[in-house]
Amino acid sequence: MTLSRRAERLDELMNYRLTRLIALSGAPVIRLCEGRYGISRREWRVLAHLAVQGPVSPSALAEQIALDRARTSRAIGGLVDKQLVERVALPGDRRRARVGLSEKGEALHAELFPQVAELNRQLLEALDDTLLAGLDAALQRLEAQAGRINGSFATEVRADRHRGIGRRGASAGS
Numbered sequence: 001m002t003l004s005r006r007a008e009r010l011d012e013l014m015n016y017r018l019t020r021l022i023a024l025s026g027a028p029v030i031r032l033c034e035g036r037y038g039i040s041r042r043e044w045r046v047l048a049h050l051a052v053q054g055p056v057s058p059s060a061l062a063e064q065i066a067l068d069r070a071r072t073s074r075a076i077g078g079l080v081d082k083q084l085v086e087r088v089a090l091p092g093d094r095r096r097a098r099v100g101l102s103e104k105g106e107a108l109h110a111e112l113f114p115q116v117a118e119l120n121r122q123l124l125e126a127l128d129d130t131l132l133a134g135l136d137a138a139l140q141r142l143e144a145q146a147g148r149i150n151g152s153f154a155t156e157v158r159a160d161r162h163r164g165i166g167r168r169g170a171s172a173g174s
Contacts, residue, residue: 043075048113
C-alpha cells in the first residue's frame with residue numbers, strides 16, 4: 001500500500017489508510033473505555049476535552065472536538081447520566097448551559113488518561129524521533145489543507161445522509 005496523489009485503488013487514498021490506522025490503534029482504547037470504565041469513545045472524547053478545556057457550552061464543545069451537535073449532545077447526556085459531567089444552566093436563560101466535569105469525571109480522567117497515553121506511546125514506538133517530527137509536521141500541514149478544502153467544499157455540496165440523497169436529489173446508489 002502506497003499513498004498516491006492520483007489514487008487508482010482504495011488503499012492509495014490517505015483517508016482510507018488513516019481510517020484503518022484509527023480502527024487498529026483505537027481498538028484498545030475503545031475496549032479500555034467500554035470494558036473497564038463503561039464509557040463510549042465519544043464520551044471519552046468529550047470527557048478528555050473537558051478535562052483540558054474546562055466548562056464550555058455544548059455547541060462550543062461540539063465545534064472544538066469536531067463532532068456534530070446531536071452526537072455531542074448524546075455523549076453529554078450519557079456522561080450526565082453517569083454523573084461524570086455536570087450541566088449548569090446559565091443565569092437568566094435556562095435554555096443555555098455550560099458543561100464541565102464532575103469530581104467523579106475528574107477522577108475517571110485522572111485514572112484513564114495515563115492508560116490511553118501509554119497506548120499512544122506504544123504506537124509511536126514504531127517511529128524514531130526524526131520520523132515522529134516529520135509526521136507531526138505533515139499532520140499539521142494536512143489539517144490546515146483539509147480545513148481549507150472543507151471550508152470551500154462545504155458550501156458547494158450538501159447531502160441528506162439520513163435519506164441517502166445528495167443535493168441534486170439522486171440516490172447515493174444511483
